[in-house]
Amino acid sequence: MRPISFSIEKEHPGSLARAGVLHTEHGDIKTPAFVAVGTKATVKGISSAQFSELGVQTIIANTYHLYLSPGEQTVEKAGGVGKFMGFSGPTMTDSGGFQVFSLGEGFGKKLSKFLPENASQEEGVSVYNEELATSHGKLAIVDEDGVSFTSHINGSLHRFTPERSIEIQHALGADIIFAFDECTSPAADYEYQKEAMDRTHRWAVRSLAAHRQNFEKNKQQGIYGIVQGGRFADLRIESAKTLANMDFDGYGIGGSFSKADILGILDTVDRELPKDKPRHLLGIGEPEDIFIGVAAGIDTFDCVLPTRNGRSGGIYTNNGKLLVENAEYKEDFSPLDTECDCSVCKQFSRAYIHHLFRSKEMLGPTLASMHNIYFLTHLVERIRASILDDNFEKFRDEFLGKYKR
């Protein structure tokens, strides 16, 4: 028996959209589902006590961040990332690949593909080598075996390999973990994208092997492979085909650093993946993208924008986004979104939340993030209902007709 399983309740006749249930040791996730981002084992500003009222079924935490602080061993002692953050529902961790390359600041620079000699033996060990860190600068250095990178916190040198990422994810103990992948810059040329994709495939084999080995922890953990290939359709298709032949429990579609990389060819990619396995679109989840993703067969989405926008007063509504700090809301005593049933919209006005932001009160970002998370989870709930009720297109057209980008 697989550690996680997926059952499809209904398929939409006109697209790849489907409604299903993802079963995990810590409970079911009704799909399509919006996964709240809990990078450092916290959905920023929101307590796990509020997840249920906000419609949060599951969260995705970050291997890179939790490895650096508090360290995966602390989380393991707490009983895993869910228990650590006081959440009894299903959890995911990504592999850390994206953060290694983005926060390690390889992004936009030519990545060195050769590991400095004196770092080559330090796989998985957190060391600070001043000479190396200095020469190494801010780059993430990729070699066949893995990636050396500097901490965004203190510049110390670290190394992830597929095996090390999986080992950390076993300690973090989420229900769904991800293979370690290389995230390329959208500026990378075809040649480099292909090289990185091929390496990601070799790392996928190693991640899967490391996971299926006799780790005590991994019995309940499902593992997803990650489709890469940047903005090149043929590479994406090749990547999907290659990973489809590996025995993953599900698949992540890596957005790389640009969502334009993948959205246009997502349905083509998903057609190559096994239909009976769940698919997660990594890091993409604006309302308009979610409709595209669902129609292309995506089951789960994660995206930092509801909380990131929320922290600066950017509010999602059924009529599009608004900036609540703008002067026009100073005496607007209507809720953030008049069509929203969330606890924030029931209790507080735009004028109050405007005041909180203007006064730099921390409750402002919290309330805005709560509303935004509810908005996204509830939007995806409504999409799910529309698939079950056979009116997905109608709901999509109605929603997007009103929603101004």
Next chain:
Amino acid sequence: MRPISFSIEKEHPGSLARAGVLHTEHGDIKTPAFVAVGTKATVKGISSAQFSELGVQTIIANTYHLYLSPGEQTVEKAGGVGKFMGFSGPTMTDSGGFQVFSLGEGFGKKLSKFLPENASQEEGVSVYNEELATSHGKLAIVDEDGVSFTSHINGSLHRFTPERSIEIQHALGADIIFAFDECTSPAADYEYQKEAMDRTHRWAVRSLAAHRQNFEKNKQQGIYGIVQGGRFADLRIESAKTLANMDFDGYGIGGSFSKADILGILDTVDRELPKDKPRHLLGIGEPEDIFIGVAAGIDTFDCVLPTRNGRSGGIYTNNGKLLVENAEYKEDFSPLDTECDCSVCKQFSRAYIHHLFRSKEMLGPTLASMHNIYFLTHLVERIRASILDDNFEKFRDEFLGKYKR
């Protein structure tokens, strides 16, 4: 009939302590009670949706801050400070006296007692006069009629008089408002303290008159006079006697800028006040102070420390305070306070909250503040129960025996 009324349920035989109920238009406050500080119409980091679970019966907002932003007229349009912040229970506003003198930065400096000529006509009008603001510097300038002060936000010049403070408090619409008083530096000499106290008494007469005039708003609003006199027992007693003869609905005891000013002579002062009216100790509310205050006949307390300490990880427990960011809590999976029943202690560990603080996650200050507010409101609830059960001293000795400062 008075806008607010107070009934005593039980008097403690060995001290001035009493348990009672303060009746307001927006509900009852069971006393003794801890009043959460909601300076800018928000208890920092905590939503009013959480007040009930945290034991918050009432909050005290700040006239100075709400006058500056968003302006009392916006709050009035919202339906008053309670409605503005989504809270249906009783509310209080202080008069702004303390903030005018502390944030206007008169504190610790020799206050000028003469108003610059060109500001004298601008009572109650928010103006920016660059020349005056510059010459005026950062001082709060007191004259017989009121105080001119600069905004801590942008240096603009403002003026409060007793009448203006009451007018603003009418717009803010709290159930309990305070007379406008002069808060002196603890360094002020006897002569100045007496002068300021006498002025505070004249301002009390004017505040009361302004309140009792035919304002539509004030029918449900009770007004408290404020006892001043700094650290001088004879002045405090004189102040209490003077105010006792005025027809206030209750009394505030001004802590000035130092709690040593008042705690030692609090019972002497309270003996001069009418027994059947409620008494509020302004800005003092550490656990050990609360026991002193209750024994001296105080009914309500407010104090910023539960939230201010909470924001920097200072945690109240039944065994004293701890700093949850300290290394010793990194893998301490017990709750913040093992004897606490609050929702934070039921769901989260010290290790998790330690991690949130180390990671500078905003949820850390929120959870710590929630716990601290619950701790204080619950402590005062327990004190109330001990008065009703005739074991106030026993409870006090047990609590303080364990509670390390």
